Structure formats: C-alpha cells, structure tokens
Amino acid sequence: MSKKLEGKVVLVTGASSGIGEATALALAAEGARVALLARRADRLEALAARIREAGGEALPLITDLADEAQARSAVLQTHQAFGRLDILINNAGIMLLGFIDGADTEEWRRMIDVNVLGLFYATHAALPLMKAQGGGHIVNVSSVAGRKARAGSGVYSATKWAVGAFTESLRVEVFRHNIRVSLIEPGAVDTELREHISDAKIREQSDAFFKSITPLQSPDIAAGILYAITQAPHVNVNEVLIRPVEQEY
Numbered sequence: 001m002s003k004k005l006e007g008k009v010v011l012v013t014g015a016s017s018g019i020g021e022a023t024a025l026a027l028a029a030e031g032a033r034v035a036l037l038a039r040r041a042d043r044l045e046a047l048a049a050r051i052r053e054a055g056g057e058a059l060p061l062i063t064d065l066a067d068e069a070q071a072r073s074a075v076l077q078t079h080q081a082f083g084r085l086d087i088l089i090n091n092a093g094i095m096l097l098g099f100i101d102g103a104d105t106e107e108w109r110r111m112i113d114v115n116v117l118g119l120f121y122a123t124h125a126a127l128p129l130m131k132a133q134g135g136g137h138i139v140n141v142s143s144v145a146g147r148k149a150r151a152g153s154g155v156y157s158a159t160k161w162a163v164g165a166f167t168e169s170l171r172v173e174v175f176r177h178n179i180r181v182s183l184i185e186p187g188a189v190d191t192e193l194r195e196h197i198s199d200a201k202i203r204e205q206s207d208a209f210f211k212s213i214t215p216l217q218s219p220d221i222a223a224g225i226l227y228a229i230t231q232a233p234h235v236n237v238n239e240v241l242i243r244p245v246e247q248e249y
C-alpha cells in the first residue's frame with residue numbers, strides 16, 4: 001500500500017521532544033521527508049538517525065525560534081535541502097504557568113517570543129515558498145488553554161489565543177493560494193512541557209492532575225495532525241480539539 005505522505009516535505013518545529021518528536025516520526029513513517037527544528041542538537045541528531053535507520057529522510061535544524069533570522073533561515077534551509085515545503089507544523093512552545101500578580105515578566109517574554117512570534121516568523125517565511133509552488137499546509141499547535149483561561153494560565157493562554165486568532169486570519173488570507181490552515185488544540189499530554197514551570201505550587205498541582213487521570217500521549221496528537229494533513233485536496237480541517245476522556249475543562 002502506498003504511503004500517505006510520499007513526496008511531501010514537512011518542517012516540524014519543536015521536534016526534539018514530546019508532540020513534535022512523535023509527529024516527525026509518524027509523518028516520516030508515512031513517507032514524508034522531514035526537517036526537524038529545535039535548540040537541542042543531541043536530541044535532533046538522535047531523532048534524525050532513528051528516521052534514517054527506518055529508511056526515511058531527515059534534516060536536523062538547530063534553531064532558536066525566538067530569533068527571527070534563525071527562524072527564517074530554518075524555513076529556507078528546508079526548501080533548499082528538499083526543493084519544496086509542503087507542510088509547516090508550528091508546534092514548538094513553552095508553558096511557564098504562573099500568576100499574573102508578582103510574575104517574573106521575563107517568563108512572559110520567553111513565552112511570547114516562542115509561542116507567538118516564533119510561529120509568526122516561520123509562517124511568514126513559508127508563505128512565499130508555498131505560494132510559488134502552488135499550495136501548502138500550515139498546522140498551528142494551540143491548546144485547550146487557547147479556549148479556556150484559568151488562574152495561573154493567563155499569559156500562556158494569551159499566547160495560545162493569539163495563535164488561534166492568527167490562524168483564522170491566515171486561513172482567510174491564503175486559501176485562494178491553495179494553502180490550507182489547521183489549528184490543533186491538545187488537552188493534557190504527558191510531555192516535558194510542564195517541567196519548566198518555575199512556580200513550585202502550580203507545578204505540584206499540574207503533576208497531581210496528570211497523576212489523577214490517564215493523560216494523552218504524544219502519538220495521540222500526532223495522529224490528529226496526520227488526520228488533518230491527509231484529507232482530500234478540497235478538504236481543510238480547520239480545527240482539531242483533543243482531550244483525554246477524563247479531562248473536564
């Protein structure tokens with residue numbers, strides 16, 4: 001049986017762990033040539049080796065998305081190496097949960113730089129390439145936190161709200177160029193994401209919540225992304241919201 005993504009070139013941001021890593025593996029298994037973007041070189045090299053051993057093609061791109069020049073360069077390098085860019089998966093993100101009052105505002109800047117501006121930069125660099133080749137697909141990873149704001153999630157939720165707004169504007173602006181745009185909204189996924197929370201109490205609450213339910217695993221979200229990008233050419237899967245069964249909000 002032919003693979004679903006044979007001939008497609010995909011750039012996955014945040015590919016060094018969690019959802020991005022699982023997505024790169026799932027897409028490579030379906031025949032996609034994958035560019036892998038993140039800061040941790042060792043993790044990207046190991047993932048690329050794994051994909052190549054399975055017969056796939058992978059290009060590690062050691063990149064800090066918070067830096068516009070680096071973000072743009074990674075998109076261009078993908079196009080140079082593989083000759084096209086069919087699908088951009090804007091997945092990289094950080095979740096530094098904390099209360100607004102008394103917050104370390106440097107954490108706000110870090111989240112906005114990666115979750116919002118990094119995604120904008122990569123998209124901006126990809127659009128001319130996709131238009132020139134006659135189409136493409138941009139997949140933006142938001143969160144349930146992009147629909148529900150809670151105490152302690154203010155700025156993280158704000159970044160994901162921004163991703164939702166940007167995604168809808170983008171869809172309306174680019175569909176005439178045959179560029180599809182999808183928003184993926186995961187609930188609780190068991191990854192490294194919450195390890196970076198500096199507020200000990202919120203971190204504890206978050207760990208306790210994960211222990212109290214059966215959380216999603218990264219391949220569950222990779223399956224949702226694969227669904228969104230493998231539909232017939234006239235179908236645009238605009239949004240995919242995936243929660244664990246036991247997650248109430």
Ligand SMILES: NC(=O)c1ccc[n+]([C@@H]2O[C@H](COP(=O)([O-])OP(=O)(O)OC[C@H]3O[C@@H](n4cnc5c(N)ncnc54)[C@H](OP(=O)(O)O)[C@@H]3O)[C@@H](O)[C@H]2O)c1
Nearest residue numbers: 014016017018019038039040064065092093143189191193
């Ligand atoms: N886990 C959840 O429950 C959950 C729920 C909803 C939404 N999400 C979203 O899913 C996405 C993936 O998160 P995850 O759960 O898979 O967490 P993760 O395992 O911590 O993955 C985050 C990825 O983002 C990359 N990244 C962070 N800062 C970066 C930067 N400045 N430049 C380039 N890459 C950067 C990390 O790579 P390096 O550190 O190597 O750079 C890593 O590969 C995020 O957007 C997150 O908000 C997750």
